[in-house]
Amino acid sequence: MTARPAATDVSQQGTLLPKTDAAVPPDLGRAERRDWRALLNNKWVLRALFYGAIAVAWQVTAMVKGEFFLPTIPATISGFGELFTEGYASSLLTSVRQLVLGFVIALAIAIPLGALMGRSKIANDIFAPWVNTLFVTPKQTLLPILIIAFGIGFWYRAWVVILFAVFFPCINTAAGVHYVDRELREAARAFATGRWRMLTRIYLPAAAPFIVAGIRLGFGMAVKGMVIAELWILADTGALLETFSRSPMRLDLYYALVLLIIGFAVAVNELLKWAERKLRPAAHMAGQV
Amino acid sequence: MEAMTARIPGKRRRRRPPTRRVDAATIGRWILSFALFFALWELIGRSDLTVAIVPASEVLPDLWDELTQGDLIEATFGTLEIAAVGYAISAVIGLLVGLLIGLSRPWADVLDPIVSAMLSAPIAMFIPVIAVYLGLEFKAKVVGVVLFCVFIIIVNTQTGIREVPQSGIEMARAFGTNRRRIYTRVIFPWASPYIITGLRIAVGRAVEGAILFDLFLRAENLGLVIRNATGTFDLSVLLGAVFFITILAAGLMGIARIIEWRLLRWKSY
Numbered sequence: 001m002t003a004r005p006a007a008t009d010v011s012q013q014g015t016l017l018p019k020t021d022a023a024v025p026p027d028l029g030r031a032e033r034r035d036w037r038a039l040l041n042n043k044w045v046l047r048a049l050f051y052g053a054i055a056v057a058w059q060v061t062a063m064v065k066g067e068f069f070l071p072t073i074p075a076t077i078s079g080f081g082e083l084f085t086e087g088y089a090s091s092l093l094t095s096v097r098q099l100v101l102g103f104v105i106a107l108a109i110a111i112p113l114g115a116l117m118g119r120s121k122i123a124n125d126i127f128a129p130w131v132n133t134l135f136v137t138p139k140q141t142l143l144p145i146l147i148i149a150f151g152i153g154f155w156y157r158a159w160v161v162i163l164f165a166v167f168f169p170c171i172n173t174a175a176g177v178h179y180v181d182r183e184l185r186e187a188a189r190a191f192a193t194g195r196w197r198m199l200t201r202i203y204l205p206a207a208a209p210f211i212v213a214g215i216r217l218g219f220g221m222a223v224k225g226m227v228i229a230e231l232w233i234l235a236d237t238g239a240l241l242e243t244f245s246r247s248p249m250r251l252d253l254y255y256a257l258v259l260l261i262i263g264f265a266v267a268v269n270e271l272l273k274w275a276e277r278k279l280r281p282a283a284h285m286a287g288q289v
Numbered sequence: 290m291e292a293m294t295a296r297i298p299g300k301r302r303r304r305r306p307p308t309r310r311v312d313a314a315t316i317g318r319w320i321l322s323f324a325l326f327f328a329l330w331e332l333i334g335r336s337d338l339t340v341a342i343v344p345a346s347e348v349l350p351d352l353w354d355e356l357t358q359g360d361l362i363e364a365t366f367g368t369l370e371i372a373a374v375g376y377a378i379s380a381v382i383g384l385l386v387g388l389l390i391g392l393s394r395p396w397a398d399v400l401d402p403i404v405s406a407m408l409s410a411p412i413a414m415f416i417p418v419i420a421v422y423l424g425l426e427f428k429a430k431v432v433g434v435v436l437f438c439v440f441i442i443i444v445n446t447q448t449g450i451r452e453v454p455q456s457g458i459e460m461a462r463a464f465g466t467n468r469r470r471i472y473t474r475v476i477f478p479w480a481s482p483y484i485i486t487g488l489r490i491a492v493g494r495a496v497e498g499a500i501l502f503d504l505f506l507r508a509e510n511l512g513l514v515i516r517n518a519t520g521t522f523d524l525s526v527l528l529g530a531v532f533f534i535t536i537l538a539a540g541l542m543g544i545a546r547i548i549e550w551r552l553l554r555w556k557s558y
Contacts, residue, residue: 043398050399125318130326136542137535138497140504141511144519144527149341224411231413231505245417258414265409 071252079256088240088253092260095226095237098154102161103222110166110218111211114173118207124174135167139225143232157229164225168217176210177203209280216272223265237261343524352529360514361530365537367510371427372499375434379491383439384484387446391480397447404447407440412498416505425507430499433506437498438491445487449480485549492545496538 055073062072071079083089117124117131142163150156180203188202230238237257244254327345334344355361390397390404415436423429453476461475503512511534518527 043395046395046399047402121315122318125315126322129319129322133535133539136493136539137531138500138538140497140501141515141531141534143504144515145341145524145531148522148524149339220409223409224413227411228413228501231416241414241417245421249421251418251421254418258418261414262406262410265411266406269405269409 067251068249069251071255075252076255076259079250079252080260082253083256083260088257091236091240095230096264098157099161099222099226101154102158102226103165103219105158106162106165106218106222107169107215109162110169110214111173114170114211114214115177115203115207117170118174118177131167131170134163139163140228140232143229147233152233152235156233157226157235160225160229161222164228165218165222168221169211169214172210172214172217173207176207176214179210180206205279209276212272212276212279216269216276219268219272220265223261227261341524343528348525348528348532351525352533355526355529356533361533364510364514368499368503368512369496371430371503371510372434372495375431375498376438376491376495378431379435379438379442379495380488382435383442383487383491384446386439387443387484387487388450390443391447391450404440404443407436408444412436413501413505416502420506429506430502433502434495434498437501438494441494442487442491445490446480446484449483449487450476452483453479482553485552489542489545489549493538493542496541500534 058070059073062070062075067075083092113127113131117127139160143160146156146159150159227238227241230236231241232238234242240257241254244250244257330342330345332344333339334342334347352361386400390400412433416433419429419433423432457475457479458471461471466474500511503510504515505512508516511530514530515527518524518530
C-alpha cells in the first residue's frame with residue numbers, strides 16, 4: 001500500500017460525512033514525494049510561485065505596453081493611496097453607506113418573509129411564485145423603471161439593492177426554518193413548549209447557520225446590484241470606475257479601485273463564512289459557494 | 290466491473306419520478322398568486338401611485354404588437370446568440386478548470402483564491418475595462434458573459450469531484466480497476482449531479498449577463514429595445530419588454546431544469 005499524505009485522513013473511513021472544510025480531491029494513490037519536490041506540496045509555496053509569475057507577467061506587460069494599457073504594479077499600489085488622498089474615498093463611503101442601508105432593509109423584508117414561508121405551506125405557496133419570479137428576472141432591465149419611479153436619489157439605489165439582495169436571505173431562511181420545523185416540531189410539541197420559546201430557543205438557533213448563509217450570499221448580490229445601479233447613472237463609485245477608464249485614462253486608479261471592491265466583497269464574505277462556521281456545530285458546510 | 294454504478298445489477302428498478310410537493314391546492318394557490326399579480330398590476334397602473342407603472346391592459350397589447358410587427362423577436366435572438374456563445378465557451382473552460390482543480394490538490398490550492406474572489410466580486414465593475422480592451426462589440430460581450438458564468442461552473446464541477454466518496458474509490462482500487470476506469474465509472478457518475486447543476490445555473494447567468502452587456506456596452510438587441518423605450522419615455526414598451534424578458538428567462542431556466550432532471554433520472558435517490 002503506497003504511503004498516503006497526511007492530509008488524506010482516516011476520518012474518511014466508514015463515515016459519510018465529508019471531511020472538514022478542506023475537503024481533498026480523491027486520492028488515486030500517487031506515491032508521496034519526499035524529496036525536494038515535497039516543497040511543492042506546500043500550498044503557500046505554490047501560491048507564491050503562481051502569483052509571482054502572474055505579477056511578473058503583469059509588470060512586464062505594463063512596462064512594454066504602457067500605462068494606457070496596463071498600469072505597472074508600483075503605479076497600482078500608489079493608486080490606492082491616491083484614491084484616499086485625492087478625496088475619492090468619500091464617493092466610496094457614500095456607496096458603502098447606501099449599500100449597507102439598502103441591504104439592511106432587504107434583510108428586514110427577506111428574513112421574516114422567509115421564516116413565514118418556511119413555517120407555513122400556505123404562505124410558501126402564495127409568496128414563492130413572486131420570489132422565484134423576482135429571482136428569474138434579469139434585474140438590470142428594471143433599472144430604467146426604477147429611475148422613472150424614484151429618480152436618482154437614495155431610493156433608486158436602495159431599491160436596486162433590495163431587489164438584488166432579497167432572494168437569498170429569504171430562500172435560505174425559509175429552508176432553515178422549514179428544516180428545523182420537521183425535526184423538532186414533534187419533540188417540542190411533546191414538551192408543550194410555548195410559541196415564543198419555540199421560536200427563540202429552537203427555531204432561530206437551529207436555523208441560524210442557514211440564515212447567515214443566506215445573508216452572506218445576499219450581500220454578494222447586494223454589492224453586484226450596487227455596482228450596476230451606480231454604473232447606470234454614473235454615480236459615486238460607478239462614476240469613478242467609468243472616469244478612470246476614459247480620458248484622462250487612469251488605469252492605475254481603476255485597478256486599485258477594482259481591487260478595493262473585490263477586497264471589500266471578499267472580506268465581508270469571509271467574515272460571514274466565519275460566523276456561519278461558528279453557528280454550525282457540525283464540522284462541515286455543504287456546498288460552499 | 291459494474292460495481293460502482295448507481296444501478297443495482299440484476300435488479301430492474303422501476304423508474305420513479307421524484308416525489309413532488311406540488312398538489313392541486315398548491316397549483317390553485319399559484320394561479321391565485323398570478324391572478325393577484327395581474328390584478329395588482331392593473332390597479333397600481335390605473336392609480337396615481339407612480340408614473341412608472343402602466344396598467345397591464347395597455348402593456349400587454351402593446352407587447353403583442355411589438356412581438357408580431359416590431360423587432361423584439363430579432364432582438365431576442367441577438368441577445369440569446371451572445372448568451373449561447375458565451376455559455377458554450379464558459380462550459381468548456383469551466384469544466385476543464387473545474388476538473389483540474391477538483392482532481393489536483395496543488396492546482397486547487399493555487400486557484401481557489403482567484404475563483405472564490407471572482408465569485409464574490411461584482412463582474413459589472415469590469416465593464417469599463419472590458420470596453421477598453423475589447424471594444425463594445427460582440428466579442429466584448431461574449432467575454433463578459435464568460436466572466437459571468439465560468440466561475441459558477443468551476444465551483445460546481447470542483448465540488449462534484451470533491452464529493453466523490455473516498456470509500457468508493459478505495460473499493461474500485463481494491464478490485465484492481467485501472468485509473469481510466471476509475472474516472473469513468475466512479476468519479477464521473479458521482480460528480481455528474483453537481484456538474485450538471487452547475488451547468489444549469491450557468492444558463493440563467495448567461496442570459497442575465499448577455500442582457501447586462503447588451504445594456505451597458507453598446508446598446509444592442511434587447512438592450513437597445515430598453516434604451517429606446519427609456520429614451521422615448523415609452524413606459525408601455527419598457528414594461529412590456531421587462532415582462533417579456535422575464536418570461537423568456539423563466540422559460541429558458543425551466544427548460545434547463547427539465548434537461549437536468551432528465552439527465553439525472555438514472556440516479557436512484
